[in-house]
Amino acid sequence: MDKRAQIVQLLSDLLKNGRGNAFFTAQVVSVEGDTCTVMVDELELTGVRLKPTTDVNKIAIGNVETGWELVETKMTIIPAIDSMVLVGSFSGDFNNLFVLQADIADEVYCRTGAMSVRMNKEGIVFNDGKLGGLVKLEELTKKINTLESDLNTLKQIFSAWVTAPGDGGAALKLAATTWALQGITQTKSSELANEKVRQ
Numbered sequence: 001m002d003k004r005a006q007i008v009q010l011l012s013d014l015l016k017n018g019r020g021n022a023f024f025t026a027q028v029v030s031v032e033g034d035t036c037t038v039m040v041d042e043l044e045l046t047g048v049r050l051k052p053t054t055d056v057n058k059i060a061i062g063n064v065e066t067g068w069e070l071v072e073t074k075m076t077i078i079p080a081i082d083s084m085v086l087v088g089s090f091s092g093d094f095n096n097l098f099v100l101q102a103d104i105a106d107e108v109y110c111r112t113g114a115m116s117v118r119m120n121k122e123g124i125v126f127n128d129g130k131l132g133g134l135v136k137l138e139e140l141t142k143k144i145n146t147l148e149s150d151l152n153t154l155k156q157i158f159s160a161w162v163t164a165p166g167d168g169g170a171a172l173k174l175a176a177t178t179w180a181l182q183g184i185t186q187t188k189s190s191e192l193a194n195e196k197v198r199q
């Protein structure tokens with residue numbers, strides 16, 4: 001009996017015994033959208049779903065004051081090529097196979113209403129990443145501290161300046177010259193943004 005016939009027989013036996021579902025391990029050959037192709041020994045199975053159902057799941061969010069809204073939810077684990085997956089069937093045939101668990105995930109995607117998170121080897125993206133990378137707090141703090149220090153220096157120059165009759169502000173100009181010659185470097189977004197975590 002070839003491998004395909006063995007699996008069909010296994011699924012058929014499980015149905016006859018009243019269990020109605022079956023699980024087995026397989027190796028991922030490719031991923032195509034919401035499905036993948038797996039190999040069990042030398043038997044290739046196509047169209048294996050990445051989640052158990054094809055239903056669009058919705059949950060209610062909100063509260064009594066603002067009202068309730070049904071929003072779409074989705075959780076998908078995309079297995080890595082050549083990784084091992086646990087494949088299941090609720091119906092006991094090849095028409096409804098799905099991935100239950102993956103040893104290695106290439107990507108994990110989760111959406112609840114307008115909120116989403118996608119995690120893969122490139123990084124983490126919240127809500128489609130349209131706002132750019134998350135701020136690197138340490139670098140931002142250094143930039144702000146530099147500006148605050150520069151502003152404090154200017155304040156000290158003004159507070160120490162004593163007006164002298166008839167100098168036309170020459171003493172202030174002289175005191176501020178050193179400060180004015182120290183330019184402020186413009187900040188680039190790449191200095192402050194963590195491109196591995198985008199929002």
